[in-house]
Amino acid sequence: MHEHGNDGAHRAAGKMTPSGADQEFLALERELTVLLRRARANQGEMAREVHPDLESSAYGLLIRLDELGGQRATELAAYIGVGKATMSRQLRALEELGLIAREPDPADGRAWLVTLTDEGRGRVGKVREARRGRYVSQLAHWDRREVAELARLLHQLNGVMEK
Numbered sequence: 001m002h003e004h005g006n007d008g009a010h011r012a013a014g015k016m017t018p019s020g021a022d023q024e025f026l027a028l029e030r031e032l033t034v035l036l037r038r039a040r041a042n043q044g045e046m047a048r049e050v051h052p053d054l055e056s057s058a059y060g061l062l063i064r065l066d067e068l069g070g071q072r073a074t075e076l077a078a079y080i081g082v083g084k085a086t087m088s089r090q091l092r093a094l095e096e097l098g099l100i101a102r103e104p105d106p107a108d109g110r111a112w113l114v115t116l117t118d119e120g121r122g123r124v125g126k127v128r129e130a131r132r133g134r135y136v137s138q139l140a141h142w143d144r145r146e147v148a149e150l151a152r153l154l155h156q157l158n159g160v161m162e163k
Contacts, residue, residue, distance in 0.1 A: 046131060050123045051097050058090050062099060062116065062124045070113035072105065099123065 044056040061076055071079075077087035091114060094100040099120035105111040116124065139147055 042131075046127050049127045049130070050120075051099065053097060054099070055090065055093065058094055061090060061094065062120060063128070065100065065114060065116045066121065066124045066128070070103070070105075070115045072111055073114060076114065094120075 040056070043059050047054040047056045047059040050059065050062065057080075060080060064076060064079060065071060073087050073091060074084070076091075077084055080087070082090075091100065091102075095102070098117055100114050101117050102112045102114055105113045
């Protein structure tokens with residue numbers, strides 16, 4: 001018998017709580033909650049390392065620009081999941097801190113691309129390198145294949161969550 005399109009044998013194999021929730025999914029929810037709480041705290045620390053006046057939420061914008069180069073504000077807003085007004089405010093603050101610049105989009109002269117300044121790129125690079133060093137230290141006892149598998153699974157999860 002199938003429940004919600006799932007194979008009944010699969011359901012029988014998974015441990016269920018009295019409320020009917022799968023133990024595996026409860027464990028996933030618990031661990032993601034801890035991970036996200038720690039990630040928010042770390043993001044705030046990393047933002048302050050880039051610049052003492054940098055808002056925690058703007059750190060992700062800097063990472064995106066570091067990885068992809070120039071982006072339109074609308075692309076950044078869609079990626080982060082905020083509206084145009086919020087994005088404009090964040091970009092204005094980053095510009096005032098000297099971390100980003102706006103330049104005309106060569107593909108469309110009416111649009112602007114947001115890019116990291118040399119100062120922004122240097123500061124973000126320094127913080128990212130320190131963070132990678134912490135990961136290497138914290139996970140030194142892990143097999144590299146386990147680290148690669150964790151990265152693969154997180155990438156897969158992020159892809160599902162994006163949809």
